[in-house]
Amino acid sequence: MSEPAPAGSDREADRAMHGATHGAPNGVAVETRGLRKEFGALVAVQGLDLTIRRGEVFGMLGPNGSGKTTTIRMLCGLMQPTAGTARVVGHEVTTEAEAIRRKIGYMSQRYGLYDDLTVEENARFYATVYGLHGRERTARLDAHLSELGFDSRRRQIAGTLSGGWKQRLALACATAHRPEMLFLDEPTAGVDPAARRRFWETIYELAGRGTTILVTTHYMDEAERCQRLAFLSRGHLIGIGTPAEITRQFNEPTIEDVFITLQRKDEAPV
Numbered sequence: 001m002s003e004p005a006p007a008g009s010d011r012e013a014d015r016a017m018h019g020a021t022h023g024a025p026n027g028v029a030v031e032t033r034g035l036r037k038e039f040g041a042l043v044a045v046q047g048l049d050l051t052i053r054r055g056e057v058f059g060m061l062g063p064n065g066s067g068k069t070t071t072i073r074m075l076c077g078l079m080q081p082t083a084g085t086a087r088v089v090g091h092e093v094t095t096e097a098e099a100i101r102r103k104i105g106y107m108s109q110r111y112g113l114y115d116d117l118t119v120e121e122n123a124r125f126y127a128t129v130y131g132l133h134g135r136e137r138t139a140r141l142d143a144h145l146s147e148l149g150f151d152s153r154r155r156q157i158a159g160t161l162s163g164g165w166k167q168r169l170a171l172a173c174a175t176a177h178r179p180e181m182l183f184l185d186e187p188t189a190g191v192d193p194a195a196r197r198r199f200w201e202t203i204y205e206l207a208g209r210g211t212t213i214l215v216t217t218h219y220m221d222e223a224e225r226c227q228r229l230a231f232l233s234r235g236h237l238i239g240i241g242t243p244a245e246i247t248r249q250f251n252e253p254t255i256e257d258v259f260i261t262l263q264r265k266d267e268a269p270v
């Protein structure tokens with residue numbers, strides 16, 4: 001977990017180097033009220049009230065179709081809500097999507113990499129989308145790709161990378177501009193255990209620097225690593241709290257049991 005760093009520690013120095021304390025007056029990264037999204041007759045997200053604190057590693061769980069990706073897309077300013085409000089890193093999603101996009105990173109469910117571009121070209125493309133340009137972009141990408149271990153792979157075609165390296169590249173693409181908040185939609189699906197572990201180490205490093213993380217996952221060991229969890233079912237928020245609070249709330253021995261019970265309920269006819 002990310003305990004506060006003592007003054008003069010590496011983490012403190014790191015934070016200074018990155019120029020990002022991400023300190024908000026109220027310490028809130030995400031606040032939604034009555035957030036709703038309809039697709040025709042289907043209500044994908046209903047009346048969502050959610051608060052995520054700055055620097056928190058927050059997990060969103062729920063069966064397929066429960067509204068996780070739709071929620072993330074609204075919070076990233078990529079999709080307009082049908083109703084309700086959401087503030088993300090200090091801006092309204094409905095009117096300040098552009099400002100939000102510059103302060104966040106989004107790793108979509110299918111990584112969003114261009115298979116026929118090289119590692120470097122993918123990273124450059126995303127850095128540009130997130131507002132980096134010119135010499136700053138070049139310098140930032142050089143350092144960033146090197147830090148993430150891509151030195152010998154910079155000219156490799158992304159489509160030829162292993163699953164673990166693709167995931168790492170997608171993360172590199174979402175973080176080169178040092179976002180205040182990261183949205184990770186099933187970032188570890190289909191990735192081997194060693195790469196998953198490395199990925200989570202990186203996530204906690206980022207959180208330690210003050211980056212807020214919203215992550216969705218179907219892996220229960222990953223859910224247990226989150227500081228707090230929200231459970232969605234058919235577009236409703238049905239539980240929120242630390243992993244221990246959630247298991248208590250649902251009276252189940254583990255998060256996995258909560259998930260399975262929920263999935264059964266969701267798959268039953270309405």
Ligand SMILES: Nc1ncnc2c1ncn2[C@@H]1O[C@H](COP(=O)(O)OP(=O)(O)O)[C@@H](O)[C@H]1O
Pocket residue numbers: 039042044062063064065066067068069070071
């Ligand atoms: N662009 C869209 N048009 C119509 N229906 C959609 C669209 N995106 C998602 N949905 C529907 O909204 C519901 C929630 O989907 P989604 O947010 O992707 O859930 P999750 O990420 O939890 O699997 C599903 O029933 C899905 O089919």
Ligand SMILES: [Mg+2]
Pocket residue numbers: 068069070109185
């Ligand atoms: Mg999804």
